[in-house]
Amino acid sequence: MKERTKLILMVLGFLLAYYIPFTNLRVQSAIMEAFLMLQDYVQLHVLTCLIPAFFIAGAISVFISQAAVLKYFGAKANKILSYGVASVSGSILAVCSCTVLPLFAGIWKRGAGLGPAIAFLYSGPAINILAIILTARVLGWQLGLARAIGAISFSIIIGLIMAFIYRHEEKAKHEANEAMFASLPEEKRSLGKTVVYFLIMILVLLFATWTKTEFPSGLWNIIFSFKWYLVGLGLIVLAWQAFAWFDGDDRKTWIESTWEFAKQIFPLLFMGVLAAGFLMGRPGTGSGIIPARYIEMLVGGNSLFANLFTAVSGSLMYFATLTEIPILQGLIGAGMGKGPALALLLAGPALSLPSMLVIRSVVGTRKMLVYVTLVVVMSTMAGMIYGSFF
Numbered sequence: 501m502k503e504r505t506k507l508i509l510m511v512l513g514f515l516l517a518y519y520i521p522f523t524n525l526r527v528q529s530a531i532m533e534a535f536l537m538l539q540d541y542v543q544l545h546v547l548t549c550l551i552p553a554f555f556i557a558g559a560i561s562v563f564i565s566q567a568a569v570l571k572y573f574g575a576k577a578n579k580i581l582s583y584g585v586a587s588v589s590g591s592i593l594a595v596c597s598c599t600v601l602p603l604f605a606g607i608w609k610r611g612a613g614l615g616p617a618i619a620f621l622y623s624g625p626a627i628n629i630l631a632i633i634l635t636a637r638v639l640g641w642q643l644g645l646a647r648a649i650g651a652i653s654f655s656i657i658i659g660l661i662m663a664f665i666y667r668h669e670e671k672a673k674h675e676a677n678e679a680m681f682a683s684l685p686e687e688k689r690s691l692g693k694t695v696v697y698f699l700i701m702i703l704v705l706l707f708a709t710w711t712k713t714e715f716p717s718g719l720w721n722i723i724f725s726f727k728w729y730l731v732g733l734g735l736i737v738l739a740w741q742a743f744a745w746f747d748g749d750d751r752k753t754w755i756e757s758t759w760e761f762a763k764q765i766f767p768l769l770f771m772g773v774l775a776a777g778f779l780m781g782r783p784g785t786g787s788g789i790i791p792a793r794y795i796e797m798l799v800g801g802n803s804l805f806a807n808l809f810t811a812v813s814g815s816l817m818y819f820a821t822l823t824e825i826p827i828l829q830g831l832i833g834a835g836m837g838k839g840p841a842l843a844l845l846l847a848g849p850a851l852s853l854p855s856m857l858v859i860r861s862v863v864g865t866r867k868m869l870v871y872v873t874l875v876v877v878m879s880t881m882a883g884m885i886y887g888s889f890f
Contacts (some may be wrong), residue, residue: 530778530789537777538770543819545598548708554568554765556701558758560606560751563694573612588627597767598818601858602761608862614670615663618871621859623655626788627841629874631825635845638825642890645839647845650882658874665870697741704734706803724836766859772854776818779853799831802839802887804880810840811879815856815872824848825869839887847879 510756521527573582579746604621612620627648636644707730712721723730781788799810819827828841851872860868 504884526789529724530781532603532776533781533856534774534777535571537782537818538773540782541769541773549705550598550602550766550769552701552708553600554758554762555754556698556705556757557602557606557761558703558754559698560603560756561609561757561761563697563746564607564610573607573616577613577616582613582616583619583656583659586616586659587617587623587652598854601765601769601855601862604860605761605765605862611673613638613663614666614674614863614867615657615659618662619655620869622658622850622875623651626651626655626846627714631849635825639832639841641827643842643886645887646842650846650879651850652844654878654882656876658878660869661874662867662871663874666867690841693741697738697745700734700737700741704738707734709889739795764861768857768861769854772852772857773818775854776816780813780817800835800837802837802884804884804888806837806840807880807887808876809844810883811835811843811876814844814879815851815876816853817848818852818854819848837887838890839883839885841883843879845881846882847875851875858875 507701522531572578572585587629602622603624604617607620608617632644632648632651635647647771707723707727710724710727742754779788780792799806824845828836828844831844832838832841856868856872859871863871
């Protein structure tokens with residue numbers, strides 16, 4: 501960290517400590533809400549979501565062939581294949597905007613092109629098949645269908661735009677990767693073993709995050725009742741694979757890579773969750789420094805301002821998987837327009853203040869700002885178009 505940055509942070513900390521009216525009840529409530537939100541996040545998401553995601557990301561950076569990443573997700577890869585796989589990945593990975601970050605960082609570090617990596621980053625939390633079905637069931641099939649179409653198309657369009665904007669940088673990166681690719685050693689394991697290994701890790705992540713719902717199929721809740729047995733079985737299989745298929749150096753490198761992702765992402769996520777909790781409060785409580793009634797007053801109708809305000813505020817809030825649906829149901833009941841509702845569904849789950857901080861640390865400030873701007877602008881436009889019809 502540069503000395504100037506340290507000085508700015510010290511001055512900012514001094515000013516906040518000096519001027520924040522800690523005796524004000526609203527400020528006290530917001531501070532408590534920030535730590536309650538952090539506690540909720542730690543209790544509900546770290547063990548079951550983030551830690552498995554860190555291990556998967558570490559495994560991606562160690563065990564996935566760089567040649568395969570460059571072939572299928574590199575700057576010169578087949579666009580239909582790379583963007584097609586990235587855009588529907590969320591239907592398999594039911595993850596939130598923070599859980600997808602280690603996975604995004606893993607494929608980016610391994611050499612994926614910016615476009616496919618961004619498509620994966622957006623689609624991961626946005627195209628959750630259960631969330632889309634529940635959206636249709638609770639909020640209406642029109643909104644569910646619009647969410648599905650918007651999320652899939654957004655991931656591809658935003659990825660393509662990002663790749664075009666940074667095409668010269670991507671070309672240089674691809675040329676450097678090609679030079680490095682020529683000297684890569686042969687893989688120690690067969691493709692089949694690698695696929696099975698990652699499949700088991702993904703299943704462990706899916707079952708660990710499985711939630712009980714009012715989903716019309718009893719099979720979903722049956723799986724929920726056995727989820728920890730399935731997670732335990734998956735961990736046993738993973739342990740056997742780790743010692744049977746990988747040597748000591750492989751396992752050591754995997755742990756070291758996982759730790760690197762954790763060191764990079766954990767502190768930023770925690771700071772972001774605290775900030776989001778202070779500003780907005782936990783979803784549905786309205787106890788942040790910004791009163792919820794103001795938000796409800798500003799999102800009625802289908803004006804440009806209502807859609808833009810909803811997209812911006814939704815991009816700052818943190819939504820755990822599926823929590824956006826009951827929150828949105830309450831907002832619609834309070835008078836939110838249908839257009840802003842779609843804008844929130846397209847911007848909220850895919851972005852959050854914590855995720856922005858991590859994305860910045862992975863790809864840089866400029867790329868993060870361009871990505872966030874594209875998501876907000878496209879969500880606003882989609883909301884206005886949808887609201888004009890419904």
